[in-house]
Amino acid sequence: MIALAVALPLLAAFLLPLTGPLRRIVGPATLLLVAAIALNAWPRAQVEPFTVAIGGFRPPLGILFYVDGVALLFVLAVAFSCLLLWPWNEEAGSRKHALTLLLAAGCSGLALSGDLFNIYVFYELVAVASYGLAAGAGSGRAYAAAFRYLVLSSLGSLLALVGIALIYHRTGTLNLAHLGELAPTLLNDPPGLAAFLLLLLGLGVKAELFPVNAWVPEVYAGAERRVSALLAGLVSKLAVLVLVRLLVLVFPTDEARTALLLLGTLGILSGELAAYRARDLARLLSWSSIGQLGIVFVAFAVPGEAGLVAGLAVALHHLVAKPALFLLADRWGGSLESLTGAGRGAPLAGALFVLFALSLIGVPPLPGFWAKFLVLSGLAAQEGGLWWTAAAVILATTVVEASYLFRVVGRLYARGAGGAPAPHATGPLTGAAVLGLVLILGGASAGPLGDALGRMAGQAADRAAYIGRVLPVRTIERPGTLTLNTAPEARP
Amino acid sequence: MNDATTLTLYLGAIGLLAIGIGGLVLARHLFRVVMALAIAEAGANLLLVLTGFRWDAVAPILTGADRAPMVDPVPQALVLTAIVIGVGVQALALALAIRLRQAYGTLDLRLIRARMAAEIDGAAGLAPAGSRDRPAGERPLPPPQPAALPGETRP
Secondary structure (H helix, E strand, O other), X not given: OOOHHHHHHHHHHHHHHHOHHHHHHHHHHHHXXXXXXXXXXXXXXXXXXXEEEHHHOOOOOOOEEEEOHHHHHHHHHHHHHHHHOOOOOOOOOOHHHHHHHHHHHHHHHHHHEOEHHHHHHHHXXXXXXXXXXXXXXXXXXXXXHHHHHHHHHHHHHHHHXXXXXXXXXXXXXXXXXHXXXXXXXXXXXXXXXXXHHHHHHXXXXXXXXXXXXXXXXXHHHHOOHHHHHHXXXXXXXXXXXXXXXXXXXXXXXXXXXXXXXXXXXXXXXHHHHHXXXXXXXXXXXXXXXXXXXXXXXXXXXOOHHHHHHHHHHHHHHHHHHHHHHHHHOOOOOOEHHHHOOHHXXXXXXXXXXXXXXXXXXXXXOOHXXXXXXXXXXXXXXXXXXXXXXXXXXXXXXXXXXXXXXXXXXXXXXXXXXXXXXXXXXXXXXXHHHHHHHXXXXXXHOHHHHHHHHHHHHHHHHOHHHHHHHHOOHHHHHOOOOOOOOOHHHHOO | OHHHHHHHHHHHHHHHHXXXXXXXXXXXXXXXXXXXXXXXXXXXXXXXXXXXXXXXXXXXXXXXXXXXXXXXXXXXXXXXXXHHHHHHXXXXXXXXXXXXXXXXXXXXXXXXXXXXXXXXXXXXXXOOOXXXXXXXXXOOOOOOOHHHOOOOOOO
């Protein structure tokens, strides 16, 4: 049943040209169905996560979907984000509809997959769909940015593939639970760490991780705002989710956490400082997105449930806030100077921008405050200079963030040489307003929301339970017997 | 002999990866970049096949008769998938390169990058950012220049 959440959008994407007069509604209807499927499985997964073996083959040989609260939460986020950012204004049967559906299928697959190679395939599916969407604006700069994005992202996929080869070489399995069971004996050494770093850099391209995020500002500045919103809001979070699964299940080592913490801190610093220097709103938001993703990485580096709760909170907050800001930038794409007085001409857009800017900075009682608060309290509970450096960096860059966002807000409401930009189209403005409502509701129900996130993080952090659910006792007794190739004999 | 051959194969795979990644970093011509990508992918795929290979085993096809040890089929299935994905991505890259050539009239990556940066700045109504020839770096924002504002072009 839950496998349909991946299969339906995939089918719909390819059958779209054949659906005749229904073409206009097939895509949104499919996404609504995906949301319904996820909601249907929601109560069961909240009580007890379950697995779905594809084709009836049992793991570790068969491949499976692992359905827990976090996975379903992200499937829901995929469905709703794609609906909200659906290319409504394109003519029916446009390729952008198919590409958006492909993106949704790949993202749902990333959220549910419990198998390293399936993750690679879904990651590539998302990647190819996002190249098409990034180039979809049809301008020279969109093609150039998409080409550079494609090259960097393919290089990342290559590194991830080498990491997968290394892992398979040492363990003889690709099932995440089986890997988790074998990791303490087979992957807890320098080659294991190298495999993690390769996967981190490879999957980090989509997650806007520090050294491999050069594509971010040019793609977001060249693509349509809707696409920037999808890539910054949704796709980056799914890549992070995969990395978190790897970190929790397969590489729960201090070295892996330190790598994540370091790269995350550098990402915050570079992103926020570059955003401070940005001269137009689109690139300001791109760099700020890199900074926010850095906070997500730092949060997930904190061991245990505290880190997962904080990371989920920051990721979800960014998932809501950044698409809304990109939608608002739809008509405010020019230089910051040209925005003078724009907020006076468009009161609703201006008010929404202020709301999201305040939440991004972390002003209580907005959700952004609670997210940053959780990260900082998680960091403060750790011992060691690196953790406290990260906390100090987050606090210091909050000031930078406030400075550049207030500079934009000041411009929006400044009096002076008028001539405000064209008013927003209804589509993007409605989308941003819906996200604003979500944000306010989230802030109003911070308590119950925090409890729910805590429960989901508890499920996701429970390594032994994940392994136990996927692999019944039978295979745990003699690991490696079901694979044809165990580590020692595979070495040259 | 087998050990030496295996070692050669591993060195070849890593060498292909190194050549490909080197090419990706150094190449200026778009077509060379795509070729470098293809070479690096060949290296990664070879590495993946080698992880499951055994000299004393047969091809992993069940015939029902003999029970001879078989080569691990999983990496071969994976490599098949990776090759298909790689071909698709390379075709897409070439299509993008054709569009780029049509848009900018060149396949030189550095020229394209410079023109892209200029076009992004131009679309945002900004003066070109500081470059090696014309540094403009001491302030986060250029001073307000009322006369230079694109007021005339606003709708």
